[in-house]
Amino acid sequence: MSETAFPRHWRAPPLIANAWLRWGLVAGAALYLAAALATLEVNWLRLAEGVPRAIRFVAAFFPPDFASRWHEIHSGLTESLTMALTSTVVGIAISVPIGIGAARNVAPPWIYLSCRSIIAASRSFQEIIVAIVLVALVGFGPFAGFLTLSFATIGFLSKLLAEDIEDIEPASIEAVKSTGASFLQWLNYGIQPQVMPRLIGLSLYRLDINFRESAVIGIVGAGGIGATLNTAIDRYEFDSAAAVLLIIIAIVMLAEYSSSWIRRRVQ
């Protein structure tokens, strides 16, 4: 009896077992890539022109120019920071009741559905599009930005809060309910202690996001540091733009580290 010849080399099994599907996907991806690259219009002449500008932009970081546009930078930064804080606070104040209403284990179906549709509406529009419409409605300036960010905060925070409430330990809310607590007492002593650490974490995270977004919505006229940055780039003042970018990066880093520090202490 001769020995069966076993293969001496092991090969990893392919990710997709069906060979037709596997090669079909590869061919489809290649076809798509070819089509996408073929229709990509690249103006090589303009690109070559950009090289000295890119060098100028990189050089602008050494050193960045904080001084000559300091007045604009200062006012833009104040607008961004105040906008981020007020919109986060107002957004949270509105999203807590909506979040409670959107939790399946707390709210009756009709409240659940209406709160969920508010969340869906808020989440499906991006900040910048909301900002365009609100600037048209209430005029240029940080107030439009404040409204935009508050609106965006509602969708974000209510959804995560509602999911958190749906995940809580049912035994302890049952226990509070069985003492004969009223609805508000039930919320305050049964649910609130369980979701509070995460709510604080999410609020800090949203503050961070709102600051970042406040740097963007200025491009469509909703105030903040984004307007300053836009002006600086439009004037090709790359050294001022570099200063603004460095300030944004520094504040975001600071916010990220301090919020993770606070979250570690709370949780």
Add this chain to the structure above:
Amino acid sequence: MAATPAPDTPVWRRRAPRVEIARFAGWLALAAFTLYCFKVMTEDTMWVFLWDAHKQAADLGSRMFPPRWSYIHHLWYSLWETLNIATLGTLLAIAFGVPVAFLAARNTTPSRVFVRPVALFVIVSSRSINSLIWALLLVAIIGPGALAGIIAISLRSIGFIAKLLYEAIEEIDATQVEAISATGARPAQVLAYGIWPQILPAFAGISVFRWDINIRESTVLGLVGAGGIGLQLQASLNVLAWPQVTLIFIIILATVAVSEWVSAKVRHAFI
């Protein structure tokens, strides 16, 4: 007979009075500070514009509806460009983000003292600047067009992909890596057979998730001239063609909904 508590029995409280007062003071300070910020923020606000906002809303509403459906034929190419910006941008970001993730993860970085901080700095600076701002810069540098959009999207996504991926790499099971290296595998083989299979589901999820976000973001990149459907949006806004703006909003919403559905399906298949 119901037992009535003695008059001097203390009533249960959740917190000691002093803590209660301190917490109240904290909340009060936050509220006061918020009001102060609001006052500073709205110093230059023209409230007259706000008081007629409901009229403006009614006016805008009447201008925006019905959407101009015939304009849709001008949008197909922009939509294709938007899709390409998001997809090519994501691919480019994966190409750069994956190596950065390996350099940033504590267990795979060649040097914790020199390489890791640099990788982390790349991640942080990429993450803290929105793709729209990257696009603003790139349009000034390399000119308007889809290429600026692709690069902007990928610059923002590198940080996102690298951050989530390096966290996944740090959480892998070290024993499998050890088992592979015990067979005498080269470092590249350890990477391919010990580490990569463990992070593949996370990698697929992260990439598709970022692609979904990128579709969303690439729809508005055109506002600053970086190609895609946002260019048409900007053009329509500039001439106050609100029925076209409505149509573009509808298209953007539909695109985002489809991409979200696709990404949910793909992530479901992998995880």
